[in-house]
Amino acid sequence: xxxxxxxxxxxxxxxxxxxxxxxxGVTETLFAVGNxxxxxxGNQPEGRRAHEHGTFINGLHETWxxxxxxxxxxxxxxxxxIVNAPxxxxxxxxxxxxxxxxxxxDVREYERVLDFREGLLRRHVVWCTPSGKxxxxxxxxxxxxxxxxxxxxxxxxxxxxxxxxxxxxxxxINRQDGEDVYGGSVKRAKAAGFDPRKAERIAxxxxxxxxxxxxxxxxxTLSYQVNESGMTVAVSADHLIETDNDYExxxxxxxDIAKNVFRVQAKQGVxxxxxxxxxxxxxxxxxxxxxxxxCRRTLDRAEFEGVESIYARQREWMDAFWKRSDxxxxxxxxxxxxxxxxxxxxxxxxARADGQxxxxxxxxxxxxxxxxxxxxxxxxxxxxxxxxxxWARNALRMRALMLPAARRRAFQLNEAGALFPWRTxxxxxASAYYAAGTAQYHIxxxxxxxxxxxxxxxxxxxxxxxxxxxxAVETARLWTTLGFWREGEGDPTFHIHxxxxxxxxxxxxxxxxxTNVMARFNLRFAARxxxxxxxxxxDAYRLMIDRLGLDPLxxxxxxxxxxxxxxxFSTALGIHPQDSLFLEREVWDLENxxxxxxxxxxxxxxxxxxxxxxxxxxxxxxxxxxxxxHFSAExxxxxxxxxxxxxxxxxxxxAVVQAILAAEVGYQDLALEYFEQSIFxxxxxxxxxxxxxxxxxxxxxxxxxxxxxxGGMRDHYGELSFDPRLPASWPELSxxxxxxxxxxxxxLTREALTLRLDEGEGEPVAxxxxxxxxxxxxxxxxxxxxxxxxxxxxxxxTIEQFEDIRREDGTLLSASVPTVTTAIxxxxxxxxVGSAGGLGVGDDADxxxxx
Numbered sequence: 001x002x003x004x005x006x007x008x009x010x011x012x013x014x015x016x017x018x019x020x021x022x023x024x025g026v027t028e029t030l031f032a033v034g035n036x037x038x039x040x041x042g043n044q045p046e047g048r049r050a051h052e053h054g055t056f057i058n059g060l061h062e063t064w065x066x067x068x069x070x071x072x073x074x075x076x077x078x079x080x081x082i083v084n085a086p087x088x089x090x091x092x093x094x095x096x097x098x099x100x101x102x103x104x105x106d107v108r109e110y111e112r113v114l115d116f117r118e119g120l121l122r123r124h125v126v127w128c129t130p131s132g133k134x135x136x137x138x139x140x141x142x143x144x145x146x147x148x149x150x151x152x153x154x155x156x157x158x159x160x161x162x163x164x165x166x167x168x169x170x171x172x173i174n175r176q177d178g179e180d181v182y183g184g185s186v187k188r189a190k191a192a193g194f195d196p197r198k199a200e201r202i203a204x205x206x207x208x209x210x211x212x213x214x215x216x217x218x219x220x221t222l223s224y225q226v227n228e229s230g231m232t233v234a235v236s237a238d239h240l241i242e243t244d245n246d247y248e249x250x251x252x253x254x255x256d257i258a259k260n261v262f263r264v265q266a267k268q269g270v271x272x273x274x275x276x277x278x279x280x281x282x283x284x285x286x287x288x289x290x291x292x293x294x295c296r297r298t299l300d301r302a303e304f305e306g307v308e309s310i311y312a313r314q315r316e317w318m319d320a321f322w323k324r325s326d327x328x329x330x331x332x333x334x335x336x337x338x339x340x341x342x343x344x345x346x347x348x349x350x351a352r353a354d355g356q357x358x359x360x361x362x363x364x365x366x367x368x369x370x371x372x373x374x375x376x377x378x379x380x381x382x383x384x385x386x387x388x389x390x391w392a393r394n395a396l397r398m399r400a401l402m403l404p405a406a407r408r409r410a411f412q413l414n415e416a417g418a419l420f421p422w423r424t425x426x427x428x429x430a431s432a433y434y435a436a437g438t439a440q441y442h443i444x445x446x447x448x449x450x451x452x453x454x455x456x457x458x459x460x461x462x463x464x465x466x467x468x469x470x471x472a473v474e475t476a477r478l479w480t481t482l483g484f485w486r487e488g489e490g491d492p493t494f495h496i497h498x499x500x501x502x503x504x505x506x507x508x509x510x511x512x513x514x515t516n517v518m519a520r521f522n523l524r525f526a527a528r529x530x531x532x533x534x535x536x537x538x539d540a541y542r543l544m545i546d547r548l549g550l551d552p553l554x555x556x557x558x559x560x561x562x563x564x565x566x567x568x569f570s571t572a573l574g575i576h577p578q579d580s581l582f583l584e585r586e587v588w589d590l591e592n593x594x595x596x597x598x599x600x601x602x603x604x605x606x607x608x609x610x611x612x613x614x615x616x617x618x619x620x621x622x623x624x625x626x627x628x629x630h631f632s633a634e635x636x637x638x639x640x641x642x643x644x645x646x647x648x649x650x651x652x653x654x655a656v657v658q659a660i661l662a663a664e665v666g667y668q669d670l671a672l673e674y675f676e677q678s679i680f681x682x683x684x685x686x687x688x689x690x691x692x693x694x695x696x697x698x699x700x701x702x703x704x705x706x707x708x709x710x711g712g713m714r715d716h717y718g719e720l721s722f723d724p725r726l727p728a729s730w731p732e733l734s735x736x737x738x739x740x741x742x743x744x745x746x747x748l749t750r751e752a753l754t755l756r757l758d759e760g761e762g763e764p765v766a767x768x769x770x771x772x773x774x775x776x777x778x779x780x781x782x783x784x785x786x787x788x789x790x791x792x793x794x795x796x797x798t799i800e801q802f803e804d805i806r807r808e809d810g811t812l813l814s815a816s817v818p819t820v821t822t823a824i825x826x827x828x829x830x831x832x833v834g835s836a837g838g839l840g841v842g843d844d845a846d847x848x849x850x851x
Contacts, residue, residue, distance in 0.1 A: 001684040011336045014114040014683075019102045025051030025691025029682065030341075031114050032364040032694070033121050033141055036353040036391075037148045038280050039363025040089055042114075042121065045139050045155060047090030048101050051691050053175045055085040056363040058356045060282045061370060061425045062207050063229045066432045074412050076432055080425040081202055082359070082370025084176040086222050086235045088278040091155045093137055094167040095129050100137065108134070116344045119145065119318040120311070126160075134160040144310060145317045148352035149298045151278045152310055158271040166245075166264040168274050172222050172237055174256035176207050204228070210255035211288035218249055220258035221295065223288035229426075233282040236295035238303065243272040277302050284426075321347055323736070324743065325387040327706050330732030338679040339706065342699035345682075346383055349696045350391045357398045357425075358696060365693020371423040371430060372398070374443045374502075375697035377450035378626070379653065383703040385450075385457045386737050392454050393463055399447050400467040402427040403474060410478055413438070417477025420447055435507040435606075439500040441482060444475040445518035449626065452525050456718035459740040465533055465540040473548050476526035476558050479519045483561060494564040501578065503619035505600065505609045505648070509579035514623040516565050521627060523562040527555040572808045575642045576635070578620050583807050588614035589815040590648060591799045599650035599687075608818050615647040617654035621661050625708075628664075629716035637665040641797040644670075652681050656701030660709035663725040666791030672727045675705050707735055711748060712790075720767040724748050725790045739765055742778070750789065756781040 006018050014030060028051055031042025041054035066079045093100040102125075109126035120142040127135045136158045144150040157166055208224035211232070215221070218241075223234035239260050241247065247264040264272050279298035281291040302310060325343055329335050349362030357372030358380050376395055384392035399420065405427035406418035413419060421429040422437040431437025451471055455464045464472075483496040496519060501512035530550070533541040544550065568577045577583050588609075597603045600614070621643055624636050631639075640661050649655055659674035681698050682690040707713050710733055712724035726733055726748050734747040741762030747754040753769055759779035766775050769784045776782045805813045 001680055001686075007683075009333045009337055011333050012115070012117050012340065014116075014337070014341055016112040017110065019107065019110050019112075021049065021103055023685070023691075024049070026682075026685050027112075028052060028054070029364050029690050029693055031112060031121055032348070033114075033119075033143045033151075034348040034363040035143045035145050035148055036347075036349055036351045036358070036363065037356070038143050038151060038352075039348070040141065040143060040151060041364060042112075043087075043089050044102060045089060045091040045123075045141075045153065046100055046102065047087070047092060047171065047173070048099075049103055052366065053084070053087050053089075053173075054365060055087050055089065055175075055280075056082055056366070056370065057085050057233065057280060057282045058353055058359065058363055058370075059284075059425060060085060060226070060231055060233055061229055062202055062204075062226050063426075064202055064204070066430075068432065074438075075434065076429040076438070078428060078430070079432070080229075080369065080371070080428070080430045082366055082425070083207060083226055083231075083233075084366070085233055085280060085282075086208075086224070087171075087173045087175045088151065088235055088237050088276070088280075089141070089153065090169075090171040090173060091139070091153060091274065091276060092167075092169040092171070093135075093155070093157055094169070095127075095133055095135055095159065095164050096131055097165070097167065098129050098131075100125075100127055100135075106130075114341075114344075116340045117315070117318055117322065118311075119314045119344075133162050133164050135164075136160055142311065142314055143348075144314060145321075145347070145351050146313045147298065147302065147310075148354065149279050149281055149294070150302055150310070151280070152302075152307060153276040153278070154273065154307070155276075156271050156273045157266070159266045159268055161268060163265075163267050166266040166272060168262045168264070168272065170237065170239055170260045170262075170274065170276050172220055172235055172258040174208055174222065174224070178256055208233075212292055213253060213255055213258070215251050215253045215258060215260075218251075218260050219299070220251070220253060220260055221292055222255070222258055223292050225288060229284075231282060231284050232286060232288045232291055233280070234288055234291035234295050235278065235280050236292065236299055237276055237278045238299045240275040240277070240303075240307070241273070242275075243270065245270050245272060247272070275307050277307070321351075321388075324738060325383075325736070327703065327735040328733070329706075330730060330734075332730065335676075335679065338683055339702060341683060342679060342702040343383075345694045345696060345699045346380065346703070349694070349699075350380065350384060350395065351388070353391070353394060353398075355394050355397050355401070358395055359425075360696060361693025362696045365691070367689065367692030368423070369425075369430070371425060373423055373697075374440070374446045375653070375700075377443075377446045378622075379656070379697035379704070380700035381450040382453060382708075383700050385454045386707070386739070389454065389458045389460070389738060392450075392458075393460065396447075396451055396454060396463070396471075397467065399451075399471055403470055407474065410474075414481075415478050416481040417479075418444070418471075418474035419478055420444055420475075436500060436504040439498065439508050440502075441478070441496075441499045442501060442512075442515045442518050444478055445515070445522040448472050448475050448522045448525060449518060452521075453715065456715060457739065461537070464529065465537050465544070469529055469533065469540075469544050470548060472522070472526040472529055473544075473550060473554075476523050477554070479523055480554075480557055480561055483519070485564070486566075492564055493566045494561045495566050501619045502617055502622055502653070503578065503615045504651075505612075505614050505616040506578060506582065506619075507606075507610060509581065511566050511568055511580045512619075513568050513576050513578055514619050516567060517623045517627050517630065520562045520565040520567075523558040523565075527558040527562070530555045570808060572806060573642065574638050576620055576639055578615075578643075582613060583813075585611060585613045587646065587799070587802050587813055587815040588612040589799055589817050590614065590645065593817050598648065600648060601650060604818065612818070613646050615643065615654075617649070617651035618643070618647060618657040618661075621647075622657045625657055625660050625664075628714065633665070636661065640665050640667075641801065644797045645799045645801070649677070652678075652687055652695045652698040653701065655681075656698060656705045656709075659705045663709045664712075664723075664790070666793040667796060668725060668727060668789070668792055669794070670796045671709060671725070672729075675702075675709070678702050678705060706733065707737070711735060711746065713737070713746075720765065722746075722753055722767065722769045723790065724753055724786065726750055728789075744776075750786070752783045752785050754781060754783040 218239040252259040279295040360368040410419040497510040501514040655677040662671035
């Protein structure tokens with residue numbers, strides 16, 4: 001999975017011991033640094049050959065008209081794509097005017113390190129030039145968490161065995177419009193075809209329109225306006241040089257490039273250090289000149305503070321982060337390293353998003369065009385809520401700020417309330433394929449679910465009553481008009497038709513279980529919160545009534561719809577069907593699908609996939625986790641066993657959920673297998689697209705798999721509970737939870753679950769372990785003995801379970817792989833009941849003419 005000679009195990013660092021061009025795109029992602037606002041891909045400082053010279057600012061985007069082959073009312077009209085901001089990473093080294101270029105250089109020593117404790121990227125190189133000079137080049141790079149607009153890069157060059165002329169060329173480059181002109185690129189493997197996971201290419205002749213640009217001493221500034229979106233961006237770089245050698249500085253400035261060049265007459269063994277301080281600012285409405293002034297102030301502050309102080313504050317920030325966020329796995333340094341890499345990526349994606357969303361790739365790559373999805377609410381917000389609640393609140397505020405656009409979108413689709421966009425940057429829907437985009441109405445419930453978890457985990461009713469309630473009410477309103485009542489035998493039932501659940505291999509269906517279960521939660525939470533406000537916060541309640549025009553009777557309607565919500569269930573199979581017609585489809589035989597035909601979305605037309613029972617990712621199983629208090633243990637086991645063999649895992653969002661439910665129902669070895677797939681999805685490039693950026697939601701899911709899957713933590717109804725499932729090969733698992741104003745330190749062994757509440761930390765915390773209630777007070781440690789780690793089942797569910805299974809109507813289920821038909825089958829014997837999707841060559845049927 002990972003070359004451990006090249007990437008050795010280190011619990012606190014990701015280390016690369018040799019350079020290779022074979023996986024440049026992947027390592028650019030793995031060694032990226034960022035803070036949630038600004039991200040710098042792990043490009044080498046020479047700025048030459050790269051998969052993607054990437055500098056990304058959260059929310060900085062271009063817009064473009066979506067061209068539909070056949071237009072229809074309500075289709076998304078304006079696309080949004082993240083823009084590659086001007087590149088400040090370039091610091092080129094020349095010895096005797098020979099450039100350091102790693103692809104051809106005689107490199108005697110090489111080490112690159114992403115240090116999770118320091119929050120920085122570091123590289124060490126010893127290079128032998130063609131003339132025999134030994135040159136040591138040390139480099140480090142940080143994006144400040146404390147000062148979100150600041151990055152610092154430091155390069156030290158020492159000629160070890162001779163005197164030599166040294167040139168260091170520091171540059172700012174507009175690569176969005178110039179692409180490889182200044183640096184070349186690595187040859188990429190030819191794409192097999194369209195890949196919806198990659199960013200769209202903007203067809204405009206020019207994206208960044210030059211505005212103010214200048215140089216003053218050793219400070220350089222470029223600024224731009226984005227052509228169609230009208231956003232503005234500015235970057236300024238200042239340079240500090242420290243050396244006892246003689247040197248001179250030269251400059252060059254043009255609209256798309258700025259150079260600060262230092263020519264040094266280097267003496268043997270006398271180092272040259274150039275520190276480059278860089279500031280980025282962006283805006284949706286502020287003129288570029290104003291942003292230039294902001295960059296100037298940021299750099300002035302940084303220089304006044306001093307570079308060493310900036311690095312020291314970065315370490316202090318990281319110390320605080322790890323104190324409240326670290327998860328420790330005993331006896332497995334490889335898993336510990338991967339866990340900390342994932343948690344570090346979550347900080348880099350969310351810490352300073354500050355009211356922007358958390359893009360699917362964070363700020364590490366252009367994959368998914370820099371869009372925000374439901375990923376944030378379901379996979380990232382739990383980690384933020386229980387470790388850094390301010391970051392969670394900021395992410396939820398992004399959704400609150402999107403409500404005006406969401407209301408317009410709901411109106412466009414003939415619904416009340418608000419409908420959040422499936423994928424977006426600016427709040428408008430950017431998904432061109434409605435079947436796997438707009439039809440995923442469940443995003444409304446996902447946002448409200450994340451809001452509820454945040455409020456229950458933090459006690460922040462102030463945010464709920466001032467801004468969160470608007471989300472809850474407007475999303476609940478949509479469900480009441482999207483759904484409908486159906487009367488028949490027994491009580492009336494409430495149904496939701498024409499939707500897509502999380503599984504994008506099954507689209508536009510009726511009564512998707514995940515959607516119905518989550519909508520039920522959404523309706524109940526909104527109704528309960530409205531009543532609580534009326535009783536507990538009458539002033540905020542009156543303001544909300546006036547602001548939203550809420551009729552008090554609406555909440556009663558929400559409760560009625562929730563209570564009557566149709567939850568599909570098959571008595572014949574003893575499972576919850578994914579939707580009303582799911583079981584009528586034939587079963588895709590994943591076990592016999594060739595590996596070269598995966599992922600399915602890149603090798604089969606959607607219509608082929610839609611005809612089968614086959615899942616891109618967990619759907620019903622995700623509902624079993626998020627709303628686990630509404631399903632029995634027997635139902636969870638039956639559903640998991642049915643859906644697991646049907647789940648491709650073609651989405652990186654799937655394995656973490658499968659790990660959690662596998663652990664809960666007793667497939668503990670399988671749970672660990674799924675967990676390892678999740679934790680190495682980028683580090684091992686398991687989906688072959690890590691080059692597009694970090695899978696941030698998967699990284700968030702790793703935390704959830706550890707804490708909720710193996711740690712057994714749940715918080716249904718706002719009540720903290722534990723039912724652990726420690727893997728047999730792990731001696732210990734420990735983590736920290738922020739619960740309201742308290743920090744809980746949780747340690748799990750095979751014999752006991754121990755909770756310690758820090759001294760002076762808020763009120764006592766009530767919790768339960770396997771149904772028994774406990775309370776831990778500040779400064780107290782409480783240990784609960786465990787009788788095992790839950791049920792244990794060997795093996796894994798397989799496709800063989802579908803043999804001799806009949807649907808409600810008595811027809812047999814059967815499994816097959818879609819084949820290319822080379823002859824027209826003509827059936828002459830008895831019709832095989834349950835035959836799948838057409839006969840391929842070799843099937844037992846008479847393919848000849850009638851006789």
